Amino acid sequence: MPRLAGSSKLLRAMNESAALAHLLEPGMLTRADLRRLTELSTPTISEVLRRLTDAGLVTVVGYNSGRPGPNAEIYAADPDAAYAAAVSVRDIGPSGAPSVVAALCDLTGAVRARIENPVDFLHTDPRTALVDVVAELSGAAGVPADRVHHVQLGVPGSYDSGTATIRHVDVPGLNRPGLVPEIAAALGTRVGVDNDVNLAAVAERRRGVAREVDGFALLWLGQEGLGLAIDIAGTLIRGARGGAGEIGYMPLYSPDSTHRKVDLQDLFGGAAILALGRDHGITGGTPYEIVAAAAAAPDASGEFFTHLADRIAVGLAAVIAVLDPSLVVLAGPVAQAGGQTLLTAVKGALRRAAPLESTIAVTTIDDDAVLLGALDAGLTAVREALIASIRDNQA
Amino acid sequence: MPRLAGSSKLLRAMNESAALAHLLEPGMLTRADLRRLTELSTPTISEVLRRLTDAGLVTVVGYNSGRPGPNAEIYAADPDAAYAAAVSVRDIGPSGAPSVVAALCDLTGAVRARIENPVDFLHTDPRTALVDVVAELSGAAGVPADRVHHVQLGVPGSYDSGTATIRHVDVPGLNRPGLVPEIAAALGTRVGVDNDVNLAAVAERRRGVAREVDGFALLWLGQEGLGLAIDIAGTLIRGARGGAGEIGYMPLYSPDSTHRKVDLQDLFGGAAILALGRDHGITGGTPYEIVAAAAAAPDASGEFFTHLADRIAVGLAAVIAVLDPSLVVLAGPVAQAGGQTLLTAVKGALRRAAPLESTIAVTTIDDDAVLLGALDAGLTAVREALIASIRDNQA
DNA sequence: GGATTGATTAATCAACTTAACTGACCTAGC
DNA sequence: GCTAGGTCAGTTAAGTTGATTAATCAATCC
Numbered sequence: 001m002p003r004l005a006g007s008s009k010l011l012r013a014m015n016e017s018a019a020l021a022h023l024l025e026p027g028m029l030t031r032a033d034l035r036r037l038t039e040l041s042t043p044t045i046s047e048v049l050r051r052l053t054d055a056g057l058v059t060v061v062g063y064n065s066g067r068p069g070p071n072a073e074i075y076a077a078d079p080d081a082a083y084a085a086a087v088s089v090r091d092i093g094p095s096g097a098p099s100v101v102a103a104l105c106d107l108t109g110a111v112r113a114r115i116e117n118p119v120d121f122l123h124t125d126p127r128t129a130l131v132d133v134v135a136e137l138s139g140a141a142g143v144p145a146d147r148v149h150h151v152q153l154g155v156p157g158s159y160d161s162g163t164a165t166i167r168h169v170d171v172p173g174l175n176r177p178g179l180v181p182e183i184a185a186a187l188g189t190r191v192g193v194d195n196d197v198n199l200a201a202v203a204e205r206r207r208g209v210a211r212e213v214d215g216f217a218l219l220w221l222g223q224e225g226l227g228l229a230i231d232i233a234g235t236l237i238r239g240a241r242g243g244a245g246e247i248g249y250m251p252l253y254s255p256d257s258t259h260r261k262v263d264l265q266d267l268f269g270g271a272a273i274l275a276l277g278r279d280h281g282i283t284g285g286t287p288y289e290i291v292a293a294a295a296a297a298p299d300a301s302g303e304f305f306t307h308l309a310d311r312i313a314v315g316l317a318a319v320i321a322v323l324d325p326s327l328v329v330l331a332g333p334v335a336q337a338g339g340q341t342l343l344t345a346v347k348g349a350l351r352r353a354a355p356l357e358s359t360i361a362v363t364t365i366d367d368d369a370v371l372l373g374a375l376d377a378g379l380t381a382v383r384e385a386l387i388a389s390i391r392d393n394q395a
Numbered sequence: 396m397p398r399l400a401g402s403s404k405l406l407r408a409m410n411e412s413a414a415l416a417h418l419l420e421p422g423m424l425t426r427a428d429l430r431r432l433t434e435l436s437t438p439t440i441s442e443v444l445r446r447l448t449d450a451g452l453v454t455v456v457g458y459n460s461g462r463p464g465p466n467a468e469i470y471a472a473d474p475d476a477a478y479a480a481a482v483s484v485r486d487i488g489p490s491g492a493p494s495v496v497a498a499l500c501d502l503t504g505a506v507r508a509r510i511e512n513p514v515d516f517l518h519t520d521p522r523t524a525l526v527d528v529v530a531e532l533s534g535a536a537g538v539p540a541d542r543v544h545h546v547q548l549g550v551p552g553s554y555d556s557g558t559a560t561i562r563h564v565d566v567p568g569l570n571r572p573g574l575v576p577e578i579a580a581a582l583g584t585r586v587g588v589d590n591d592v593n594l595a596a597v598a599e600r601r602r603g604v605a606r607e608v609d610g611f612a613l614l615w616l617g618q619e620g621l622g623l624a625i626d627i628a629g630t631l632i633r634g635a636r637g638g639a640g641e642i643g644y645m646p647l648y649s650p651d652s653t654h655r656k657v658d659l660q661d662l663f664g665g666a667a668i669l670a671l672g673r674d675h676g677i678t679g680g681t682p683y684e685i686v687a688a689a690a691a692a693p694d695a696s697g698e699f700f701t702h703l704a705d706r707i708a709v710g711l712a713a714v715i716a717v718l719d720p721s722l723v724v725l726a727g728p729v730a731q732a733g734g735q736t737l738l739t740a741v742k743g744a745l746r747r748a749a750p751l752e753s754t755i756a757v758t759t760i761d762d763d764a765v766l767l768g769a770l771d772a773g774l775t776a777v778r779e780a781l782i783a784s785i786r787d788n789q790a
Numbered sequence: 791g792g793a794t795t796g797a798t799t800a801a802t803c804a805a806c807t808t809a810a811c812t813g814a815c816c817t818a819g820c
Numbered sequence: 821g822c823t824a825g826g827t828c829a830g831t832t833a834a835g836t837t838g839a840t841t842a843a844t845c846a847a848t849c850c
Binding site for chain 4: 402403404406407410435436437438439442460461462463464465466
Binding site: 401462463466 | 793794795796797798799804805806807
């Protein structure tokens with residue numbers, strides 16, 4: 001643990017960083033608020049604010065009134081000081097074909113533009129597709145491209161940050177080594193990449209059901225595959241090569257080796273749900289449609305949910321035994337379709353299967369969780385870069 | 396993230412903390428070394444060292460020579476500035492009966508005393524047993540009791556730090572609520588409690604095979620039960636109620652529900668290993684003896700190890716799928732007995748079972764890993780308390 | 791004896807704090 | 821309805837703390 005040491009310059013940098021960090025939290029602050037939060041004296045706060053406004057990071061957004069004395073100035077981070085972009089690549093978009101969904105937000109998190117393009121990755125290089133969509137975003141938002149400080153990518157696969165390559169992905173070309181650095185170079189911004197399930201977990205922590213919890217596991221039940229995100233005290237566990245949570249391939253124990261090897265994907269992946277629906281006479285072309293149809297007629301489909309929940313509980317029991325999370329969130333299209341019906345079924349199945357008790361919940365995010373999570377991740381990256389940049393500018 | 400802000404006093408506290416932190420790392424440092432490490436100026440380093448020596452935390456341990464100029468003073472943390480004690484409670488000690496193993500070390504980590512007492516917990520309250528053993532330790536080491544700043548307990552169960560209670564433990568009386576605060580009050584020191592497997596992982600990171608790794612999972616194969624410790628970048632994952640890694644009760648999937656519920660403990664817990672040994676005609680009263688006997692005759696016991704490894708691989712595959720650790724360490728008496736023979740068998744079984752590849756290794760700690768890990772954990776607690784105390788003393 | 795290095799001393803600088811001061815705004819009292 | 825007093829926002833000035841640079845002294849090797 002390298003502890004900081006330094007001179008008065010470090011002190012100033014720390015104080016400015018602290019003030020900026022508070023101002024970047026949603027909400028507007030007066031000098032008195034900052035004084036209370038940072039425990040700095042009035043003149044220092046004034047000096048810090050003068051420098052931050054000079055740097056264009058902070059602006060006066062209003063005045064207090066109704067109390068004796070002069071009206072206190074209300075400060076907030078300038079929304080237009082920097083922007084973050086998010087791009088979610090999916091092999092099966094809402095239309096069934098591969099697509100790219102993207103959004104751009106300002107420093108307060110307000111979405112300024114949002115677009116969705118079907119992309120034929122067989123004939124389009126991911127690099128140009130992604131660079132183009134970011135350019136289109138900043139155009140649509142009317143924002144200078146160089147103010148976009150961070151682009152966050154969400155991919156349906158795992159990302160190995162050590163080698164900067166995307167793996168376990170079905171989108172053609174996306175696993176090419178060197179792709180991410182190329183994109184970063186072409187865009188001229190910092191580029192972050194993460195698993196789409198991980199980003200959904202980020203959204204769940206920021207605006208979903210996992211807001212106040214100290215750690216949680218998110219089980220993603222997708223149209224195709226399934227995944228797991230692990231949040232420990234707000235930080236995501238990604239594993240040695242970004243492979244943490246790739247539980248689809250988790251092999252299951254078979255007592256007599258005559259059984260063929262079965263993994264979790266075979267139990268409640270997309271294809272398994274399709275088959276399970278067929279067995280119970282529920283019609284639907286996609287897992288989402290099947291589960292939604294079943295949830296619409298809960299009386300007729302009780303057995304379907306019991307079977308599905310039993311299978312989900314097999315995976316969850318392993319996760320709970322390893323991690324003991326204080327909350328387990330069911331998310332992804334299938335979980336959204338299943339809603340409360342699926343939730344109660346899974347709760348019952350887990351009570352039968354797992355010895356440790358865990359709170360289970362369904363996601364409360366209606367919108368595109370992956371995209372929102374990517375925006376959140378990009379935004380925190382931008383904010384931390386701003387806070388860190390103050391330190392370096394001083395030195 | 397609450398960022399620090401403050402005045403010059405904070406700066407001094409930070410600089411002193413940084414210097415002390417460097418001096419607490421093993422190794423002796425000259426003023427020039429500290430200057431390089433902290434990037435502080437010579438007069439500041441002198442002032443910091445003067446204050447630290449005045450506080451009795453740091454002493455001159457020697458002088459440089461052989462180079463031009465005056466002989467530089469060599470500083471190091473005073474070994475006798477504080478001590479840490481470690482107590483490992485086990486329901487089956489080396490003699491077969493419940494026992495308490497304890498050790499005391501100085502600030503450099505040198506062991507000053509080590510004792511082992513069989514304790515009949517049916518007739519002895521854990522509180523008095525533990526308080527007595529700490530008193531005995533400081534007596535044996537010839538150390539004033541009030542210099543023992545931290546006592547680290549290792550228990551064969553999980554510890555819920557939220558409610559300060561030990562759970563999932565077989566030792567009578569150890570799960571009594573309020574026990575830990577009582578012990579802390581009676582001793583007058585800070586008391587830390589952790590799962591014995593977690594402490595073994597601490598030892599593995601500090602002095603074992605996991606020294607340089609960025610994260611690892613440790614599978615403990617004990618005489619009775621089994622456990623898992625998860626280290627992510629040097630911090631242990633304990634879960635919501637301290638139950639992370641309690642994989643003994645992890646239920647296994649059974650395709651036809653006619654099978655009775657099977658968990659990992661049934662696969663390769665102590666009783667399962669005894670049964671497996673019987674099936675293969677290997678004699679021995681304890682799991683350790685069986686595996687040791689098998690390892691002594693590797694040619695005759697190939698099938699035994701294959702079967703055992705296949706079972707272990709079932710559990711490990713789940714752990715690897717969830718966490719993707721860069722290293723998996725096999726530890727505990729059974730793993731030590733199995734040694735390289737067991738290791739190669741597990742490697743082969745995992746290659747067949749798990750899709751993600753992980754490096755596997757056997758522990759390299761010959762001594763009592765739990766006790767050593769408890770000492771390490773206690774020592775870091777003492778060091779961090781010292782570093783933190785500087786900040787508070789200034790204010 | 792010269793070069794080099796360890797450590798202290800002196801002078802300067804940077805940044806925060808306390809305290810005094812200015813000015814705006816509300817409220818109460820006539 | 822006007823004015824005096826009180827309160828609070830923010831600035832200015834003086835003082836304090838602590839770190840840096842530069843100069844000095846002293847010890848050791850070659």
